[in-house]
Structure formats: C-alpha cells, structure tokens
Amino acid sequence: MTEKNKTTIYDVAKMAGVSKQTVSRVLNNRQDVSSETRTRVKKIMDELSYHPSAIAQSLSRQKSYLFGVVTAGLRFIGPSRTLSGITSKAEELGYGLLLKELASFSSNNVKPLLQWFKSHQVDGIIWAAPEIEDNRYWLKDLMPDLDIPVLFLTMEENNQVTIVTTDNLGGARVATEHLIRQGRKHIGHIAGPLEWWEARQRKLGWETALKEAGMQVSEQMWTLGNWSPKSGRSAFLELLAKYPEMDAVFVGNDQMALSVLLSSQEIGKRIPQDLSVVGFDGIPDSEFYCPPLTTLYQNQDELGRVAVAELASQIEHKINDNIIVEPKYITIQPELIIRQSS
C-alpha cells in the first residue's frame, strides 16, 4: 500500500529467502509449511504491507469470490432494500458484488450482461430485477449455455432455476381475509401494472380470498394503477365511480394506498369508518400516513439475505461435493400489520 510499484508475492519471497510457492502457501494457510517459516514470511508481509492481488488470484484459481447482481429501479425503495440485504449477507460470507442496474424494467438484451459477468469470472449471479412481461424469455435460451449458477428473485415457480420470493399471493389473501373478518362486504382492489408478476399475484390473492368467502368478483370491483401515488389517486376515483358501494379496498402497494387515503379525505369519506384501506409492502412511512396504514410488510432485506445465502451454499456444494443442487422455490411470508386505516 506504500510504493507506487506495489509489492508482489515475489518481493516477499525474495526478502524472506524462500520461493514464491512458500509464500503462496502461507497466504492460503496451507499446513505444509514449517511454523518458523510461516511466522517469518508473515512478518515480512507485514513489513512490506503486502496484500495479494485478488485479480491475479481469480485468474489463477478460476474463482473470484464475486457475485454478479442485476437490479432495476433502485430509485424505488423496494429494490434498494433488497440490495441492502444482498450486500450485508455477501459481506458476511466474504463475497464481493459486481453490480449492474437495468436501465428499464423490461430488460431487453441480457446476453451481453451475462457475458460481462462471465468474463469477470463471477461465481454466481443474483437476478434481482422484477419479472415483467416476457422479460424472462431468455431463461430457457441462455441459461443452459451459461455455466454459472443464477438465482432469481421474485418470479413464478420454475423447475429450472432456484427462486426466492415474497409470497405475494398469500399476502394478498391475508389482507383480503382481514377485511372480510372486519365485516366488509364490498372489497375493491387497486392493482399494480399487470405486466408485473407481483401485481398479478396480489390481484389473484384478492380474488381467491373473496371467492373462498363466497363473495362475487367482477370487473367493476378493481382498477389499475402503476404503483405510483399519482396513479393511485386516479385509479381510486375511477374505482369509486364504478363501484360506489365499496366499503374497503386492498391496494397493490403502500404508495398508491397513500393517495387513496388522501383522496378519500378530500371527498369526505372517513377512514376506516366509511372505507377500510389495506396496502402492501410495509414501507416505513406507512406508519405515519393519516391515518396510519394497515399493510402487509414484506421483508425485502431478508429476501436479499436469503438469496445470497442460498447461492453461496449452492456454490460450496458444487465445489466441494460436485453436487448440483436441485432448483428450489423459497418463499418468504409477508406479515400483516394492522393499523388505523382498517
């Protein structure tokens, strides 16, 4: 860390009067080094403040201790929480992260991206961008050729790859059942954009709960938003117009729910007396909406952590036992947080 020409393993070897290999052995904590040689070499390393070149090690070992991470929409709170979980767990396990953010959610050319990761020798890839439209089309085309383990977040079960996801459908059911238990008879839904798998799942969970309770589901009972607060407002007004008897609404995410609360107040609907509202996500602010929002908290940090742990474990297995782990489908249950909006 001092000289311009950084010290290499060779410098250490020369100073210690041993060969590079011996230094390498010390570096990797091999047992076949006499303890006196080891201490001497270590001392020299300290003196020279020597640190091995990770890049040379990667090239030589054909292993980088790096994961590739693909994310999208970092400007939103969800993806960044997931990324936070990924970074913390990776740090714990001694892996570094090579990060790429997709310019748009509907990723088109994934091939160069995978190639880039591959050329950097990443040990595994975490695909943390949401499933939208057909942006998983490449899975069956490109995956077979790619000899790097890939783990996906937030997508439909698929027997080819390991997936870690929040149980969106289950969560939506819990939300809707909660409203039903409260005695609500006309429960509407504001969905996220249905190109998103998550939005479809949440809508499906709402439908399922209603049907199981013997209640009708019809087109007039739901509308479409695009996750944003602004869209929540118009979606809500539209929904209210076509479903005036609505006395409760399950909203696809907290941000849209926020403007449902606001809009209700404007038009004189009291919450929760006239209208019960439940959101999804459990973003921190939701506790401070007026009124505080009942919502399904999804632990995205944990999502990221589980993903990294699982990927690391698969890689260890592959190296140590040469076992290729079967694809898994791991779901994380969101948690209903009941507040004053319901």
Added chain:
Amino acid sequence: MTEKNKTTIYDVAKMAGVSKQTVSRVLNNRQDVSSETRTRVKKIMDELSYHPSAIAQSLSRQKSYLFGVVTAGLRFIGPSRTLSGITSKAEELGYGLLLKELASFSSNNVKPLLQWFKSHQVDGIIWAAPEIEDNRYWLKDLMPDLDIPVLFLTMEENNQVTIVTTDNLGGARVATEHLIRQGRKHIGHIAGPLEWWEARQRKLGWETALKEAGMQVSEQMWTLGNWSPKSGRSAFLELLAKYPEMDAVFVGNDQMALSVLLSSQEIGKRIPQDLSVVGFDGIPDSEFYCPPLTTLYQNQDELGRVAVAELASQIEHKINDNIIVEPKYITIQPELIIRQSS
C-alpha cells in the same frame, strides 16, 4: 459461451491460423491488421462465440474499467437514488461497479475496504457514504498511500480531494427565506442528527437566513431529530412546548416533516394557516402528504451521475496526459418546490 472449457484467445488464433497477438489486435481494434485478417479472425470469434476474459485483461493491462463504490444506508431512499445515478452513468461510460455497503454509517475500519478495492485493481473509488462524526479521519492518513483516485460525495470542502455534494446550506437558506417572505416571524427548525455534516449545514443555513433578515436565533428555536418520522414527532412536540409562538418550521428532512404534519393535525394546528412547514429532500411521496409538502428537492440521481462523470474524466486525464487533476468542489443546487404546506 458454449463449451465447459471456455474458448481463449489461443483457440481463436489456432483456428484462424494466426498468432494470439493478432487476435489481440483485432480485439482491441488496432489499426495494424490487414482487413482480410481482421474479418477472418472476427468470423472465427463469432463461430466460437469467443469473449475475452475481462479478468485476464485487467491483470495484463493493470486497468480494470471498474469503479469501487462505498455506500451506506441503502435501505433509505436517498443513498439508493444516488447509487442509481452512479450505476446509470457508469454504464454509459463503460465502467463496471464493485459495490460495498458499510454496515453502519459511522464506518470504522476503512483500511481493509480500500485494500480490497485496490487488490481488485479498481480504477477509481466513489465514497458515497455520508460524512458523520469523524468518519473522515482516515482521509489524511490513508489517502496519500492509496494511488487510486477517490471521489467523495456529500462532505465539507477539502483541498485534498474532489467532492460532489448538494448545497445543503444554500438550500436551507432558500427554504428559510421562503418562510420569511411569507411573513412568518417565528421560524423554528428541527435538525437532523448533528453528527451528520448535512444536518449541520442545513441548520447553519437556517440560522444564516434568519440572521441576514435581522431576526434572532436562540436555542429555544430548534430541536433535534434523527431523520426518522418517529423522531420528527417528538422533536416537534418538544419544540412547540419551548417555542409556542412558532408559526413556521423548517424541518431537516421530508420524513420528519411528514410526522410534523400529522402531529399538527392531531393537536388542532392548521397547516399552513397556523404553521408553515418546509422539508428537505423532495422525496416523491412528499407530494402526497396531507397537505402536500413544500420542500427542497435534491437531485441525488444527478449527484451520482456527476460523480461518476468527474471521476472518469480525471482518470482519462491521468492516463492520457499524465495530468493529475486538481481537487474540485462541485455543488449541486437543490430546488425549492412550493406546495400547500407553506
């Protein structure tokens, strides 16, 4: 991308009947290759679906086209927006990102972190974690030894390093002046934790504006929060108790302002009639608070983009002209967004 044993430059050379160097030349778009050789080699590359190993290139070139990024608090919206700006600009400029998130804001052992980046041959480092307490202590100790350009975000001017930051002081002044112009006479402040440089700057901006307007500033006129909505509530109640005549408040960030709005409503203070409120950050939700919040929008995405652009430019200069660029202090002005809370 097909065979298990990936194809190397050597395979291409053999098939094309040329030497590795020629292939390398084609790879790097050198001019000293006959166009027929070039096309032939390119064709072979395609057929073999050959892609160079970035890691081998890095080792050989002593340049990785990678930036190290240090962030903290990704679970908050601010840092992740900045990161988003960083990723998008890096992508544009052809740089990859090696990401590390500090476990806590008050980073302690930065030395191993810098060492890790260095061992991965990053071309530059962007330090995007906020300045808190003395967590810049290492700057003068470690920087001289580190022969990698480092660019800092969000910190006090310093003639040793390049810094890109939002003008927190200026923004706070603008906010306060806005309240003064509205005829408010008793303008309080809820500060963020003063270990944070940003919090201190915002408080200073508030003080400066008041003094310039010939108004008094005293201890009873401000309190402390910790950025969170929860803390905003108690800080607000405390402040109101010791400064009952307060008719306006500049709040250190939007999240705390959110619960100021809520708490005011609870105690029957009308906004903006009885109390004007201005926040800082301009998070998307602030438009949908009740009432919508006047705030200073800081473009954190742009912050990240500027940082990457500047760092890349410094590196280019260093390589091409061997000029070491003078440290710069680049500030980005936040923008006052006037809404109904003031």
Added chain:
DNA sequence: GTGAAAGCGCTAACAC
C-alpha cells in the same frame, strides 16, 4: 517442508 516449472488468458515491446 520446500522449490522449479508450467499455466490462468491476456497485452506490451520488440523483432522481422
């Protein structure tokens, strides 16, 4: 226990 030689996949410097 330790060292010599070869190799990871590529580029730089120099020859022809």
Added chain:
DNA sequence: GTGTTAGCGCTTTCAC
C-alpha cells in the same frame, strides 16, 4: 502486417 518473447501476480502440479 504479423509473430516472438516477456511479462501481469498468483496457484497448481510434481519433483526432491
């Protein structure tokens, strides 16, 4: 224009 020879900094045989 193109090939040869040395590396980049480390690990992995395989001797001794």
